[in-house]
Amino acid sequence: MNSEENRREEIKKEDSKNLAAFIIVLIIAGIAGGLIGAMMMIGKDRVRIWLDTVANDTLMFCTVSGGLFIVASVVLSIIIASNYVAAKKLWEDKEHLDDNWDKIEKKISRVLVVSAATYVILYALYGCTAYNLAGNINESFQTASGMPGIYAYVLAAVTVQMFVCIFFNLSFQKKAVNLEKLLNPEKKGSVYDFRFAKKWYESLDEAERLKVGIASYRAYSIVNRTCLVMMIVTILLGMIVKITVLPVFIIATLWLIQILSFGLESLKNSTPTAAK
Amino acid sequence: MALNNRLKEYRARIGVNQQELGSMVHVSRQTISLIERGDYSPSVTLALKLAKVFDAKVEDLFTYVDDGKGESENE
The missing domain is CATH 1.20.5 (Single alpha-helices involved in coiled-coils or other helix-helix interfaces)
Structure with a gap:
C-alpha cells in the first residue's frame, strides 16, 4: 500500500x-x-395571543420597551463608568503598576466590550419603543383629559436618553482607548477616525493579531450556530403563526454575509499574491 | 510546552522591564509577557530581534522540546 x-x-x-x-x-x-x-x-394559541398583543396593543408594548430602555441604559452606563474609573485608579497607582497591568487591561477591555454591546441593546430597545410611532402618538393624544398619554413622555425621555447614551458611550470609548494607548505607546488610532479599526489593527503586533484571529474564528463559529438555531425557531414559529417571511430573510441575509465574507477573506489571505 | 525560553533571565541581565523590552523589539508588553510565560511562540523574525537585543543566539534564548503535542501551543 x-x-x-x-x-x-x-x-x-x-x-x-x-x-x-x-x-x-x-x-x-x-x-x-x-x-x-x-x-x-x-401552545400555539398562547403564542398567537402574545403576538397579537404585540401587534395590536403596540402602545403598551412600546411603553414597556421604553421603560426597559431607560433601565438598561442606566445599568450599562454604570458598568462602563465604574470599570473605567477603576482602571484609571489602578493606572494612577504608579508604585504597583507592574502588578496591576493585566487588571487595567481587563477593565479597559470590559469598558470597550460593554459599550459596544450597549449600542446594540439600546438600538434594539429604541426600535421597539419607536415601533408604529405615528399610530402610537395618535393614540397617545386621544385621552379624555386632552393631556398626552404616558407613551408620549416615555418616547421623549427615551429619545433624549438615546442621544445622551451615544455621547456617553463615545466619550468612555475614547477615554478607554486613550488609556490603552498610554499603556501601550505603539498603539495607533483615534475613536473619532472613521478608519480607527483598520489603524488599530495595523498597530497590533504578531501575538495580538494571532489572538484577534482566534477570537474572530470562535465568534464566527458561535454566530453560525446562533443563526442555525434562530433559523429553525423562526421556521417552526412561521408554521403556526403569521410572523411573515421577513425574519427568515433577515437571518438568512446575516448568515450568508457572515459565511461569504469569512470564506472570501480566508481565500484572499491564503492565496499567494501571484495566483490572485 | 514545546518551546522553553530564558527571556526573563536575559531581560534581568540587561536590567529592562517587559515594557522596555517590548519597545526595543517593537511589540507590546503583553507579547513579552506571553512569550515569557510560554503562552506564545514568537515568529522567527521576533526571535531573531530578541536575540540581537541580548547579543545572544536564538538557541540560547529558546529551546525546542518535542512533547508530541504538535503546534497548538499558541492557543
Whole structure:
C-alpha cells in the first residue's frame, strides 16, 4: 500500500468514526425539533395571543420597551463608568503598576466590550419603543383629559436618553482607548477616525493579531450556530403563526454575509499574491 | 510546552522591564509577557530581534522540546 492509499484509509476511518456520532446527533436534533414543534402546536394559541398583543396593543408594548430602555441604559452606563474609573485608579497607582497591568487591561477591555454591546441593546430597545410611532402618538393624544398619554413622555425621555447614551458611550470609548494607548505607546488610532479599526489593527503586533484571529474564528463559529438555531425557531414559529417571511430573510441575509465574507477573506489571505 | 525560553533571565541581565523590552523589539508588553510565560511562540523574525537585543543566539534564548503535542501551543 503506498502513502496515498494509507492516507485515504486513515481519512475513511476518521470519517466512519465520526459518522456514527453525526447520525446520533441528527436523530437527537430531529426528535428535539419534533418535540419543540409539538409543544408549539400545543401552545400555539398562547403564542398567537402574545403576538397579537404585540401587534395590536403596540402602545403598551412600546411603553414597556421604553421603560426597559431607560433601565438598561442606566445599568450599562454604570458598568462602563465604574470599570473605567477603576482602571484609571489602578493606572494612577504608579508604585504597583507592574502588578496591576493585566487588571487595567481587563477593565479597559470590559469598558470597550460593554459599550459596544450597549449600542446594540439600546438600538434594539429604541426600535421597539419607536415601533408604529405615528399610530402610537395618535393614540397617545386621544385621552379624555386632552393631556398626552404616558407613551408620549416615555418616547421623549427615551429619545433624549438615546442621544445622551451615544455621547456617553463615545466619550468612555475614547477615554478607554486613550488609556490603552498610554499603556501601550505603539498603539495607533483615534475613536473619532472613521478608519480607527483598520489603524488599530495595523498597530497590533504578531501575538495580538494571532489572538484577534482566534477570537474572530470562535465568534464566527458561535454566530453560525446562533443563526442555525434562530433559523429553525423562526421556521417552526412561521408554521403556526403569521410572523411573515421577513425574519427568515433577515437571518438568512446575516448568515450568508457572515459565511461569504469569512470564506472570501480566508481565500484572499491564503492565496499567494501571484495566483490572485 | 514545546518551546522553553530564558527571556526573563536575559531581560534581568540587561536590567529592562517587559515594557522596555517590548519597545526595543517593537511589540507590546503583553507579547513579552506571553512569550515569557510560554503562552506564545514568537515568529522567527521576533526571535531573531530578541536575540540581537541580548547579543545572544536564538538557541540560547529558546529551546525546542518535542512533547508530541504538535503546534497548538499558541492557543
